[in-house]
Amino acid sequence: MHVEPGNDTECLKFLLLGHAEDTELQPLMFGPFLSMYLVTVLGNLLIILDVISDSHLHTAMYFFLSDLSFVDICFTYNIVSKMLVNIQTQSKAISYTGCITQIHFFVLFLVLDDFLLTVMAYDRYMVICLPLHNMVIMKHRLCGLLVLLSWVVCFLHAVLQSLMVLCLSFCTDLEIPHFFCELNQVVQCACSDTFLIEVVTYFGAVLLAGGPLIGILYSYWKIVSSIHAISSAQSKYKAFSTCASHLSVVFLFYGISLGVYLSSAVTQISHSTATASVMYSVVTPMLNPFIYSLRNKDIKRALRRF
Numbered sequence: 001m002h003v004e005p006g007n008d009t010e011c012l013k014f015l016l017l018g019h020a021e022d023t024e025l026q027p028l029m030f031g032p033f034l035s036m037y038l039v040t041v042l043g044n045l046l047i048i049l050d051v052i053s054d055s056h057l058h059t060a061m062y063f064f065l066s067d068l069s070f071v072d073i074c075f076t077y078n079i080v081s082k083m084l085v086n087i088q089t090q091s092k093a094i095s096y097t098g099c100i101t102q103i104h105f106f107v108l109f110l111v112l113d114d115f116l117l118t119v120m121a122y123d124r125y126m127v128i129c130l131p132l133h134n135m136v137i138m139k140h141r142l143c144g145l146l147v148l149l150s151w152v153v154c155f156l157h158a159v160l161q162s163l164m165v166l167c168l169s170f171c172t173d174l175e176i177p178h179f180f181c182e183l184n185q186v187v188q189c190a191c192s193d194t195f196l197i198e199v200v201t202y203f204g205a206v207l208l209a210g211g212p213l214i215g216i217l218y219s220y221w222k223i224v225s226s227i228h229a230i231s232s233a234q235s236k237y238k239a240f241s242t243c244a245s246h247l248s249v250v251f252l253f254y255g256i257s258l259g260v261y262l263s264s265a266v267t268q269i270s271h272s273t274a275t276a277s278v279m280y281s282v283v284t285p286m287l288n289p290f291i292y293s294l295r296n297k298d299i300k301r302a303l304r305r306f
Contacts (some may be wrong), residue, residue, distance in 0.1 A: 012095070012096035012170060012174070013093045013094065013095055013096065013174065014093070014094050014095075014096070014099045014174045014175075014176055014181060014186070014189070015092045015093055015094075015174060015175045015176065016083075016086065016092050016093075016094055016176055016178060016179060016180065016181070017092060017175055017176060017177050017178070018176075018177060018178045018179035018180070018277075018278075026087050026090055027087070027088075029087055030084065030087045030088055033080060033083060033084060033087065033282070034084060036080075036282050036283065036286050037076060037077075037080045037081075037084065037282070039286050040072065040073065040076045040282070040285050040286040041073055041076070041077075043286065043288075043289030043290065043293075044069035044070070044072050044073045044285065044288070044289050045069070045073065046289065046303070046306075047065065047066060047069040047289050047292065047293070047299070048066045048069050048070060049306065050299065050302045050303055050306050051063070051065065051066040051302075052066070053302075053306055054302040054305060054306065056298065056301075056302065057298060057299075057302055060123045060126075060138040060143045061120065061123055061124075061127070062298075063140075063143050063147075064116055064119055064120045064123060064143070064147070065120070065292060067116055067147050068113065068116045068117070068120070068288065069288070069289065071109050071112045071113055071116060072109075072113070072285035072288055073285075074105070074109050075105075075106075075109035075110065075113065075281065075285055076281070076282060076285045076286075078102060078105040078106060078109065078180075079102070079106065079179070079180045079278075079281050079282065080282060082094060082098065082102065082180065083179050083180065094181060098181075099181040099186060100162055100165055100166060100181075102180055102181040103161065103162060103165060103181050103182075103183050103186060104158050104159070104161070104162040105158070106180065106181070106182070106183070106281075107154075107157065107158040107161050107162075107183060108154050108155060108157075108158035109154075110257075111153075111154040111157060111158070111208050111209070112150060112151065112154045113253060114208065114209055114212045114213075114253075115150035115153070115154060115208075115212055116147070116150060117212070117216065117246070117249065117250055117253060118212035118215045118216055119146050119147070119150065120246050121215065121216040121219040121220065121246065121250070122146075122215070122219055123138060124219065124220075124223060124242065124243050124246060125219040125220075125222055125223055126138055127242060128223050128226050128227065128239050128242065128243070129222050129223060129226045153208075154208075157204055157208060160200065160204075161183060161197075161200070161201065161204070164196070164197040164200060165183070165186060165187070165197070167192075167197075168187070168190040168191075168192050168194065168197070169190065169191050169192040170189055170190055170191060171189070171190075171191040174189050175189075176189065178277060179277065179278055180277075180281070182277065183201065184201070187201070213254065216250060220243070220247070223239075223243060226239075227239045227240055245291050245292045245296050248291050249288055249291055249292075252284050252287060252288075252291075253280065253284055256279050256280035256283075256284060257280045
């Protein structure tokens with residue numbers, strides 16, 4: 001039995017098999033996931049309110065940080081909210097519409113995270129390598145345009161991916177070995193030809209993930225070169241400390257996400273891979289506020305004042 005796109009999609013459901021197979025263990029998962037979700041939302045929301053309320057933080061760096069915190073809140077909500085409902089109700093089902101919606105926002109916020117980390121790397125490059133030009137170039141208007149451009153590009157890419165999934169037809173075997181509707185796993189459930197969407201997906205990954213990664217590596221290559229040219233050890237440490245938080249988040253984001261996708265490409269996806277996916281979709285957004293608040297003196301002072 002096949003379900004053609006646009007026909008009986010209201011009755012079509014996907015089964016998310018990333019939860020524990022033993023239903024008795026599912027209630028034990030609810031508490032930890034709920035706790036991580038609340039910490040993620042409250043931590044990132046506190047960063048946003050802190051940046052808005054403190055005039056000392058009205059700079060390009062903290063403007064981008066507040067945008068990253070907002071995206072992390074949305075990213076986590078898109079995945080964890082449905083996960084918590086399914087655990088609480090001991091259900092593994094997600095509707096066709098819900099699955100497509102989850103794919104759209106997952107792609108949108110994942111690529112946005114990547115873009116914002118790249119923009120933040122460019123800001124660090126301007127501060128350290130071109131300090132005299134930084135205040136002239138990195139004004140509020142340019143910062144706003146960079147964020148707006150990131151949103152537009154990522155939104156269009158997410159719409160393209162969602163529309164291509166809508167064009168697929170699905171069989172009755174709609175089991176996804178994940179906690180959420182992950183794009184590649186949903187495509188593998190399709191009965192129709194998936195060559196075009198696979199080409200677009202891989203091309204988009206190379207362009208929208210590889211491109212920003214090259215930009216980040218180039219920015220830090222220039223930053224390291226500039227820091228190396230500084231004679232004073234204290235000045236070197238001060239310059240590097242302004243990048244430490246961002247560099248930690250970049251390593252966390254790329255380290256976990258690349259590890260998950262490389263392992264899933266080499267081996268058949270397993271429960272451990274699904275768990276690792278939760279690491280970068282839940283744990284990484286939760287840790288970002290701690291990384292920035294613990295390693296950043298300006299954030300610490302602002303938090304105390306707030």
